[in-house]
């Protein structure tokens with residue numbers, strides 16, 4: 001075959017280094033990393049992007065990205081991003097946080113970053129548990145879901161019902177784009193990529209805060225097979241956390 | 253140069269802006285509210301940014317963000333707010349991010365009170381947060397010195413990639429004094445070739461903290477401890493600051509810092525007037541502590557009195573310095589301000 005006839009049909013985005021992921025089999029983080037990097041590639045902005053990671057399974061992700069990368073304390077990424085973006089207004093800044101990091105210990109920081117209309121984007125990974133510490137209950141854990149700290153299943157009378165964080169954030173004026181997507185099938189991957197792109201556009205236009213919540217597989221802590229974890233999202237998570245654009249005030 | 257009448261808290265702000273600090277993040281707390289108020293007014297004029305954070309926890313992490321960008325950033329608070337920042341200060345130190353933190357100390361543990369004290373010495377100098385990091389601690393005793401040391405703090409922070417903590421208190425913060433606002437020239441500084449400002453497709457990506465500069469996660473924390481120890485000896489050699497008052501022939505020595513030292517100076521003058529040979533060692537760097545010179549002075553004096561607005565905290569460093577020598581006692585008071593007479597009376601007791 002002649003070299004000129006070769007067409008690339010699939011490759012990795014340049015923003016990804018290609019270092020093999022060390023996440024558990026079937027984990028959604030690697031899919032989300034890829035989608036974020038595809039969008040950064042599309043904007044041609046890897047050289048002007050700074051990634052700010054919260055504490056969770058993805059806090060050891062620095063080798064995966066061709067990006068300047070900041071590790072923060074548990075829950076504080078939105079505050080770090082505030083200080084960073086305010087001093088570097090021309091960079092594309094995103095925080096990447098889990099549902100424990102963002103929805104529990106860091107709930108004040110995310111709400112107030114949205115409240116001030118900070119011009120960065122948050123990638124919010126909802127896997128319905130604390131992955132890194134071994135599968136404890138998160139604020140997003142479903143009713144009846146068994147975790148290592150809800151051995152009998154989450155009982156709303158004891159510890160509440162799943163917290164709908166994106167719905168909450170959508171009520172805040174400074175949040176201009178709020179979407180909930182998923183990475184459990186091809187269609188959802190396409191929609192997630194589109195939402196990430198939109199969220200970055202809102203940031204780059206200086207319109208305000210933007211966030212994409214992404215329902216993400218955690219087969220290890222859900223104690224099911226990776227294949228089944230995709231169906232688990234659809235059957236168990238999506239009725240509680242419906243997908244869609246919760247708010248889009250871009251271009252306004 | 254004309255002098256201007258400003259408060260200690262305002263001097264913090266003027267000093268920072270003079271030093272080229274363009275980022276201030278803070279949360280209101282008495283007795284330092286004048287600083288965020290000053291910054292909200294003055295920072296925009298200086299082309300800088302003021303953000304009122306939702307909490308001290310957020311504020312210290314905002315500083316972390318600005319410091320990652322290689323910018324000069326300041327944060328101020330008071331005791332209970334500083335406690336909330338300890339995890340963040342530890343993270344800044346772990347990441348070797350330069351920044352300046354000021355504790356305008358108020359009273360007591362817990363929520364405490366709004367009066368002056370020096371109750372946070374041990375928290376300031378012996379860690380405060382977890383994990384065995386070091387930072388420099390500076391203690392001015394006049395409004396002019398607050399202004400000057402604020403500039404020095406930014407220089408030292410950049411020079412050593414350190415967190416610099418300045419300790420003042422409610423007295424110094426609220427006190428008005430005429431000061432001269434001179435820019436203190438800085439020496440050469442290393443380039444901030446670690447800042448995560450976007451690689452512009454021209455260099456390798458950077459990460460903060462630089463966990464892997466030749467280390468693996470396995471030996472990193474040992475390496476961090478080794479570096480901290482090395483830096484500690486360097487600071488002991490290069491950066492000690494202290495002031496001596498009539499120590500040449502002192503038979504009695506006071507050791508005091510900050511506002512207490514200032515009040516003690518009046519007491520010393522009075523006692524000297526009556527022929528009592530008393531002098532004072534005032535550490536300006538509380539970390540690194542001037543151990544060697546303190547030891548010499550404590551040994552030379554017959555008796556040493558450590559005076560603090562606390563139940564006795566710096567006295568631990570004075571004893572450590574003395575290595576068993578001298579005769580060291582303590583006088584302290586919390587809740588009401590020392591008068592020169594209080595300290596004078598103690599000097600007389602010491603001498604009788």
Ligand SMILES: Cc1ncc(C[n+]2csc(CCOP(=O)(O)OP(=O)(O)O)c2C)c(N)n1
Pocket residue numbers: 055056057058074097098099100101102125127129130131132133138
């Ligand atoms: C102050 C603090 N408290 C607790 C921890 C321990 N910790 C590490 S990761 C984590 C939970 C992370 O869960 P999540 O944000 O849902 O992310 P995931 O690991 O599931 O991706 C916790 C509690 C910590 N590192 N710091």
